[in-house]
Amino acid sequence: MGEFRTAFMEARGFLLLARGRFADARDYFEQQDALYTKTNIRPPFGIRFGLAEARSRLGEHISLDDEAALMSFGPEGSILPLVLKVIRLLET
Numbered sequence: 661m662g663e664f665r666t667a668f669m670e671a672r673g674f675l676l677l678a679r680g681r682f683a684d685a686r687d688y689f690e691q692q693d694a695l696y697t698k699t700n701i702r703p704p705f706g707i708r709f710g711l712a713e714a715r716s717r718l719g720e721h722i723s724l725d726d727e728a729a730l731m732s733f734g735p736e737g738s739i740l741p742l743v744l745k746v747i748r749l750l751e752t
Contacts, residue, residue: 670706674746677713686714 669692676685689711696703712726 666704666706670704670710673707673710673714677710677717682714682717686711686718686720689714 673685673688673692676682676688689707692707693703693711696707709726712722715722716727
């Protein structure tokens with residue numbers, strides 16, 4: 661169930677972002693990040709960048725590495741438009 665669990669965890673956080681619930685998304689991604697960190701496993705890509713996206717949307721400090729990664733996703737440096745596309749596809 662490993663990859664499916666990871667995809668579910670990422671999707672859940674991205675749904676919070678897409679709904680504009682940035683503080684809830686940050687808290688959720690921080691919890692998931694802590695679970696991985698506790699077991700000395702690097703968090704999956706989606707968890708790390710979901711957390712950076714949430715922090716960015718809240719105007720909080722993000723690392724230079726996270727900022728560079730977010731900028732690579734588009735003109736606004738955001739994964740949110742991609743998340744919204746996926747949600748719209750799922751709704752139809």
